[in-house]
Amino acid sequence: MNALEIHKLGKMYNNTKVALLDVSLEVPEGSFFALLGPNGAGKSTLINILADTVRPSSGSISLLGHELFLERAWCKRRMGVVPQEIAFDPFFSPREILRFSRGMYGQKNDDTWVDELLERLELTEHAHKITRQLSGGMRRRLLVAQALVHRPKVVILDEPTAGVDVELRKRLWDFMRELNAAGTTILLTTHYLEEAEELCDHVAIIDQGKVITSQSMQALLGDVASSSLYLRYAHTLQLSSQDRAALAGFYPRINQGQLCLTLNKLGETSNFDQAYQLARQCFGSPLTVTVGQEDLEDVFLRLTGEKKSEKQGGTTG
Ligand SMILES: Nc1ncnc2c1ncn2[C@@H]1O[C@H](COP(=O)(O)OP(=O)(O)OP(=O)(O)O)[C@@H](O)[C@H]1O
């Protein structure tokens, strides 16, 4: 069964701004699903529709086989959502907030679980402070705890690690992995593509309100990924529009400080020489040259970049 089936979901803000256009996605039960997209792609809009804080313009969603818009109460008990925006009553403590939240789902107090959540999200020593006194990273972790307090079957997290330091981020992911291994479906958005690649088994990329691709991570990195040429220079390059035009066939981009160019898929005749010569004409000789399989960030940048060049092509031509 699918944990979520999203069918032709549309959202237009203020009758003018199309944030989602016929978005259809299937999130398999038990999956660890990354919803990726550049700023403004529509990720939070989709998640806020799931959380019932934004009203969709069209479409339907089913959660574990139940219609979300018709069976809200049933669905809410089985779903935990961490929104991107943080808003708490500033005068309650984390422990109080977690207790109330369970009550709101009609569940009895479960101090053992609340304590465990506080512990796992490293909030125990802050459990009695009022939320106004918590740092941004602590509040973000409290949001995660709040979404888990009723032990939902499906957990949806909108940038759960934004503003969380490296060490805690790792532990938060470990916790998510454990929940997933125990059968919880997890859908998250993040801009940390390396982490998404490591954690998630499914991935959807949306851009400008439309789904560009949705498949298993393995299929995306296996079938869609090409080989890439990485050129390191003494300094990080800035790509001018002239450079972009000169290298257009190779989807030029900067990935982790290196110039990255897409070659043909592995196994096909390589166009390495052509890409390398063009790069030299633009920037001179690089310090190092490597060829490798595209990673998630490369695929992401290429696919969302392709969209942009299509659009630019459309407006100029
Ligand atoms: N309340 C609103 N009223 C009008 N337009 C909105 C509203 N909320 C979002 N938008 C617009 O809808 C589009 C999608 O925004 P959304 O917040 O869903 O993107 P996102 O993918 O979550 O981006 P980010 O990665 O920056 O969080 C954007 O163009 C945004 O400006």
Ligand SMILES: [Mg+2]
């Ligand atoms: Mg967002």
